[in-house]
Amino acid sequence: xxxxxxxxxxxxxxxxxxxxxxxxxxxxxxxxxxxxxxxxxxxxxxxxxxxxxxxxxxxxxxxxxxxxxxxxxxxxxxxxxxxxxxxxxxxxxxxxxxxxxxxxxxxxxxxxxxxxxxxxxxxxxxxxxxxxxxxxxxxxxxxxxxxxxxxxxxxxxxxxxxxxxxxxxxxxxxxxxxxxxxxxxxxxxxxxxxxxxxxxxxxxxxxxxxxxxxxxxxxxxxxxxxxxxxxxxxxxxxxxxxxxxxxxxxxxxxxxxxxxxxxxxxxxxxxxxxxxxxxxxxxxxxxxxxxxxxxxxxxxxxxxxxxxxxxxxxxxx
Amino acid sequence: xxxxxxxxxxxxxxxxxxxxxxxxxxxxxxxxxxxxxxxxxxxxxxxxxxxxxxxxxxxxxxxxxxxxxxxxxxxxxxxxxxxxxxxxxxxxxxxxxxxxxxxxxxxxxxxxxxxxxxxxxxxxxxxxxxxxxxxxxxxxxxxxxxxxxxxxxxxxxxxxxxxxxxxxxxxxxxxxxxxxxxxxxxxxxxxxxxxxxxxxxxxxxxxxxxxxxxxxxxxxxxxxxxxxxxxxxxxxxxxxxxxxxxxxxxxxxxxxxxx
Amino acid sequence: xxxxxxxxxxxxxxxxxxxxxxxxxxxxxxxxxxxxxxxxxxxxxxxxxxxxxxxxxxxxxxxxxxxxxxxxxxxxxxxxxxxxxxxxxxxxxxxxxxxxxxxxxxxxxxxxxxxxxxxxxxxxxxxxxxxxxxxxxxxxxxxxxxxxxxxxxxxxxxxxxxxxxxxxxxxxxxxxxxxxxxxxxxxxxxxxxxxxxxxxxxxxxxxxxxxxxxxxxxxxxxxxxxxxxxxxxxxxxxxxxxxxxxxxxxxxxxxxxxxxxxxxxxxxxxxxxxxxxxxxxxxxxxxxxxxxxxxxxxxxxx
Numbered sequence: 001x002x003x004x005x006x007x008x009x010x011x012x013x014x015x016x017x018x019x020x021x022x023x024x025x026x027x028x029x030x031x032x033x034x035x036x037x038x039x040x041x042x043x044x045x046x047x048x049x050x051x052x053x054x055x056x057x058x059x060x061x062x063x064x065x066x067x068x069x070x071x072x073x074x075x076x077x078x079x080x081x082x083x084x085x086x087x088x089x090x091x092x093x094x095x096x097x098x099x100x101x102x103x104x105x106x107x108x109x110x111x112x113x114x115x116x117x118x119x120x121x122x123x124x125x126x127x128x129x130x131x132x133x134x135x136x137x138x139x140x141x142x143x144x145x146x147x148x149x150x151x152x153x154x155x156x157x158x159x160x161x162x163x164x165x166x167x168x169x170x171x172x173x174x175x176x177x178x179x180x181x182x183x184x185x186x187x188x189x190x191x192x193x194x195x196x197x198x199x200x201x202x203x204x205x206x207x208x209x210x211x212x213x214x215x216x217x218x219x220x221x222x223x224x225x226x227x228x229x230x231x232x233x234x235x236x237x238x239x240x241x242x243x244x245x246x247x248x249x250x251x252x253x254x255x256x257x258x259x260x261x262x263x264x265x266x267x268x269x270x271x272x273x274x275x276x277x278x279x280x281x282x283x284x285x286x287x288x289x290x291x292x293x294x295x296x297x298x299x300x301x302x303x304x305x306x307x308x309x310x311x312x313x314x315x316x317x
Numbered sequence: 318x319x320x321x322x323x324x325x326x327x328x329x330x331x332x333x334x335x336x337x338x339x340x341x342x343x344x345x346x347x348x349x350x351x352x353x354x355x356x357x358x359x360x361x362x363x364x365x366x367x368x369x370x371x372x373x374x375x376x377x378x379x380x381x382x383x384x385x386x387x388x389x390x391x392x393x394x395x396x397x398x399x400x401x402x403x404x405x406x407x408x409x410x411x412x413x414x415x416x417x418x419x420x421x422x423x424x425x426x427x428x429x430x431x432x433x434x435x436x437x438x439x440x441x442x443x444x445x446x447x448x449x450x451x452x453x454x455x456x457x458x459x460x461x462x463x464x465x466x467x468x469x470x471x472x473x474x475x476x477x478x479x480x481x482x483x484x485x486x487x488x489x490x491x492x493x494x495x496x497x498x499x500x501x502x503x504x505x506x507x508x509x510x511x512x513x514x515x516x517x518x519x520x521x522x523x524x525x526x527x528x529x530x531x532x533x534x535x536x537x538x539x540x541x542x543x544x545x546x547x548x549x550x551x552x553x554x555x556x557x558x559x560x561x562x563x564x565x566x567x568x569x570x571x572x573x574x575x576x
Numbered sequence: 577x578x579x580x581x582x583x584x585x586x587x588x589x590x591x592x593x594x595x596x597x598x599x600x601x602x603x604x605x606x607x608x609x610x611x612x613x614x615x616x617x618x619x620x621x622x623x624x625x626x627x628x629x630x631x632x633x634x635x636x637x638x639x640x641x642x643x644x645x646x647x648x649x650x651x652x653x654x655x656x657x658x659x660x661x662x663x664x665x666x667x668x669x670x671x672x673x674x675x676x677x678x679x680x681x682x683x684x685x686x687x688x689x690x691x692x693x694x695x696x697x698x699x700x701x702x703x704x705x706x707x708x709x710x711x712x713x714x715x716x717x718x719x720x721x722x723x724x725x726x727x728x729x730x731x732x733x734x735x736x737x738x739x740x741x742x743x744x745x746x747x748x749x750x751x752x753x754x755x756x757x758x759x760x761x762x763x764x765x766x767x768x769x770x771x772x773x774x775x776x777x778x779x780x781x782x783x784x785x786x787x788x789x790x791x792x793x794x795x796x797x798x799x800x801x802x803x804x805x806x807x808x809x810x811x812x813x814x815x816x817x818x819x820x821x822x823x824x825x826x827x828x829x830x831x832x833x834x835x836x837x838x839x840x841x842x843x844x845x846x847x848x849x850x851x852x853x854x855x856x857x858x859x860x861x862x863x864x865x866x867x868x869x870x871x872x873x874x875x876x877x878x
Binding site: 498501504505507522523524527530544546547550551553554557558560561564568 | 589592593596597599600601603604606607610643646647650
Binding site: 054057058059060061077078079080081083084085086087090091092093095096104105107108109110149152153162 | 320321324328331332335336398399400401402403404405406407408409410572574575
């Protein structure tokens with residue numbers, strides 16, 4: 001039995017104040033997520049990822065199609081015992097402290113008071129909020145709210161965790177910690193379904209990804225296969241030695257950036273460039289691949305499939 | 318009450334407390350103290366009347382303001398701030414949430430009213446009266462006020478499910494005022510010769526909750542006894558409307574796409 | 577997409593909601609029955625000082641006046657329908673109404689007739705005069721209020737001087753009808769005839785739209801007509817006596833001897849009764865009421 005089964009989910013929204021027109025935000029999406037895998041839901045902003053999550057959570061109702069989670073229909077509230085959900089940019093009762101908030105959510109799972117206390121302490125520790133446990137949420141930063149959101153999604157040890165943009169609003173350390181949590185969940189045998197518009201997150205974590213663009217599914221599979229990231233070029237940042245000027249060949253190709261130089265070149269030419277730079281006593285600061293952004297990737301996707309233009313206009317109501 | 322609504326209700330009460338809603342009690346206390354001292358000074362033989370009238374009216378008005386202004390935000394605020402996203406990912410049904418929210422505000426109103434009633438009793442003691450049997454009617458009047466507040470809360474909750482706080486406030490107060498004047502509206506219809514108006518005003522009379530049923534402040538102030546039959550009739554009457562409104566609310570809210 | 581659970585709750589609602597509404601209806605009728613009249617009357621006078629109500633109305637005094645005016649009419653109608661002819665609240669209600677909104681002319685008209693009316697009203701002509709005097713002061717251009725005042729002085733007190741003065745004052749306002757001047761002149765000659773009374777009541781009938789007032793005017797007009805008829809029959813009976821040496825035994829005798837052409841009937845269709853002493857009266861079953869002569873107490877000071 002798949003953990004999540006999506007069958008032709010479609011959602012139209014009415015837009016416009018006076019003359020309502022329908023805008024299709026999710027178009028006939030079908031998808032299966034297996035139990036125990038980390039599944040990445042990829043797409044640029046506005047692709048329909050959040051709409052899909054909200055449909056699965058029963059926050060909004062589909063125009064067409066159905067879905068099953070753990071074999072149960074999505075309007076079966078009892079199934080929610082086994083799932084956790086982190087919404088995009090979560091917001092909580094800001095008059096509560098983090099501890100009270102988590103205790104509140106834990107009550108819906110029917111734990112005893114002692115059990116709740118233990119779980120809250122443990123999960124606060126895990127998301128790195130132990131020191132802020134008794135601070136009211138109105139004093140929380142965006143990153144701290146994100147952590148509190150993750151905490152409430154996993155406090156009851158759900159079998160499936162839905163995370164909508166879990167890395168957003170986090171600093172690099174926070175992102176790393178969230179990655180660790182996700183990988184932890186996998187080792188515990190949980191299913192993680194998370195959405196992101198950041199390619200590297202997906203690459204690093206996912207067993208499989210689905211790519212969504214303008215409400216339509218563009219592909220499902222392992223991240224390497226689906227989002228084959230071509231590294232066009234490498235980038236070297238270097239600093240010339242004091243009093244030395246660059247040889248004209250190098251100066252022509254490199255771009256000065258505040259007393260330093262940036263050189264972009266094909267991967268094959270990397271080592272000869274090293275030699276050139278070393279020859280003039282310059283110091284290499286960094287070498288990194290020039291990557292395609294996801295936006296570039298999607299741009300390419302649309303160009304490759306020009307017939308699949310924006311899926312809209314289900315007509316006027 | 319089953320577990321889910323109770324959890325929501327307690328949290329709703331906690332929110333009201335943390336938002337310093339109960340500070341209105343300070344104003345009420347000052348009002349009662351001022352009135353007791355002033356009335357004690359002039360002593361014209363109507364001390365009890367004045368204190369009871371003023372106290373019960375204040376209990377009713379303070380409660381009404383709370384019921385309407387918190388009530389219209391009960392659901393709307395949670396939708397707007399998207400606090401419902403995480404809540405509804407827990408095993409709670411939408412109607413359970415509504416019942417919890419409703420019970421939470423009613424709990425707040427009950428506690429607020431009980432505290433105000435204690436203040437009223439203290440003011441009566443201050444002006445030098447021991448309590449008598451006739452004072453039972455004051456308690457019944459307070460109970461009737463609570464019934465009307467519970468009903469107003471249900472109306473506000475209903476509108477809160479689909480409309481903005483400003484409009485909900487207007488609608489709720491509109492129904493409240495209509496409910497107070499329901500008898501006059503019907504009387505007005507009876508004066509006309511149009512059968513349609515007669516019928517329409519009668520329909521309004523029986524459809525809109527008749528808030529005048531719950532007003533026994535004057536009887537309490539004059540120390541008259543209130544028949545027991547009225548107590549159960551009013552209780553049943555309020556409960557019927559509350560149940561109807563909660564059914565309507567959950568019918569609306571359960572179908573609603575959250576923002 | 578309906579699950580069995582949804583279907584069940586739909587059915588429950590379809591049966592439960594009408595059931596609940598019906599029981600609310602039943603309860604309301606019971607509550608109405610147990611809290612009727614007494615409680616309601618007391619409630620209406622919770623605040624009986626018009627000045628205090630005006631202060632408490634927070635600027636909505638004209639709206640409040642409309643509410644009190646409606647209540648006054650309802651109160652009158654309610655008492656009448658319940659066959660209760662005591663109207664202790666009519667004066668306070670009208671007093672409050674006109675204090676809240678001194679320009680509410682229909683309230684003065686209503687008060688002029690029903691505060692003063694002895695049978696179907698509060699039988700307080702003094703208060704009626706007080707109310708209408710206030711109305712005249714607040715609405716100097718409304719001639720019909722002067723007419724009301726003149727009516728009160730004439731009908732209830734036979735105070736010709738004040739009545740004439742009131743009609744005269746009314747006749748001088750713009751757009752006053754011509755009959756007001758005629759009325760003033762008649763009253764100056766202390767002409768308290770039935771004809772004068774009929775003229776006044778006809779004008780009251782014609783100038784008011786309130787159904788209660790018109791009913792009363794009609795009733796009085798019938799009564800006055802009957803009074804006229806009686807006087808005429810009395811006269812004929814006297815002529816009969818002069819010719820035959822005795823009073824006629826019945827109106828039939830008057831007809832048979834050619835004094836009248838038919839059997840005279842009152843406005844309700846009942847034949848007049850001729851008593852042996854020669855005076856005419858109404859059939860006891862007739863609903864027609866002949867207005868009583870006023871007691872003529874000292875007229876209220878202006």
